[in-house]
Amino acid sequence: MGRSAAALLLAAVLGVGCASDAPPTVLDQTTRYGQPMSLPAPDTDGSVPLEQTLGQRRSQREYRERPLPLATVGQLFWAGQGITDAVGRRTSPSAGARYPLELFAVTPTTFIHYLPDGHRIEQRPDDTTLPALADVAFGQSFVSDAPVVLMIAGVQARTEAEYGAVAGDLMNREAGHAAQNILLQATALGLAVVPVGGFDPSDVARLAALPPGHEVLYLIPVGYPR
Numbered sequence: 001m002g003r004s005a006a007a008l009l010l011a012a013v014l015g016v017g018c019a020s021d022a023p024p025t026v027l028d029q030t031t032r033y034g035q036p037m038s039l040p041a042p043d044t045d046g047s048v049p050l051e052q053t054l055g056q057r058r059s060q061r062e063y064r065e066r067p068l069p070l071a072t073v074g075q076l077f078w079a080g081q082g083i084t085d086a087v088g089r090r091t092s093p094s095a096g097a098r099y100p101l102e103l104f105a106v107t108p109t110t111f112i113h114y115l116p117d118g119h120r121i122e123q124r125p126d127d128t129t130l131p132a133l134a135d136v137a138f139g140q141s142f143v144s145d146a147p148v149v150l151m152i153a154g155v156q157a158r159t160e161a162e163y164g165a166v167a168g169d170l171m172n173r174e175a176g177h178a179a180q181n182i183l184l185q186a187t188a189l190g191l192a193v194v195p196v197g198g199f200d201p202s203d204v205a206r207l208a209a210l211p212p213g214h215e216v217l218y219l220i221p222v223g224y225p226r
């Protein structure tokens with residue numbers, strides 16, 4: 001098959017979205033830290049206009065020490081990867097509904113993994129990852145100053161199973177969608193937030209003890225503005 005024919009075929013397949021195949025993929029459980037816990041239901045009816053949020057979003061790197069409520073962290077998770085229909089599709093689009101992204105949050109005391117199914121989390125005690133994040137982010141000290149750093153990781157194999165060699169490219173694009181949703185949600189909540197791409201992905205994965213196959217794609221420090 002010629003390159004342009006292959007590209008057309010890929011475009012057609014991506015467009016299908018595999019909605020009928022979504023549930024087994026989407027609902028595939030990835031729990032690993034013990035008993036999952038339900039989050040408060042996300043706010044799906046906010047009062048800040050989208051256009052105002054777009055106009056106000058700005059990268060902010062100074063945060064108050066005050067922790068974010070778990071419900072707020074959950075709202076940011078929901079903005080990034082929350083399930084929004086009966087077949088399991090999410091706030092962010094995904095090539096072929098393969099959903100390669102996993103969201104985590106690092107706080108001064110806890111490492112949290114978002115489980116989109118049922119809007120739940122699982123967590124483990126962790127007081128060492130956040131202080132060390134600045135070092136693996138090339139010394140960007142504000143990263144460790146934030147009360148919460150969201151982490152977008154990708155499991156390329158999920159997309160590769162369907163799309164082969166272009167999976168990494170597709171996954172990176174998806175991380176951009178999820179990150180922008182999180183940035184806009186944080187802005188609408190009056191929080192300070194910044195997308196950080198300057199870090200060593202394997203150092204971050206090792207530090208956070210991510211399972212094999214998880215590639216760290218973005219860090220998103222967030223907190224109350226100072």
Ligand SMILES: Cc1cc2nc3c(=O)[nH]c(=O)nc-3n(C[C@H](O)[C@H](O)[C@H](O)COP(=O)(O)O)c2cc1C
Pocket residue numbers: 057058059060061140194195196197198199
């Ligand atoms: C892919 C990407 C990577 C980025 N990495 C960093 C980073 O490592 N450190 C940082 O302070 N800001 C980072 N930023 C934020 C940019 O510096 C910021 O978006 C830019 O200065 C424009 O400002 P604004 O976001 O306030 O509009 C990154 C932004 C993008 C899109």
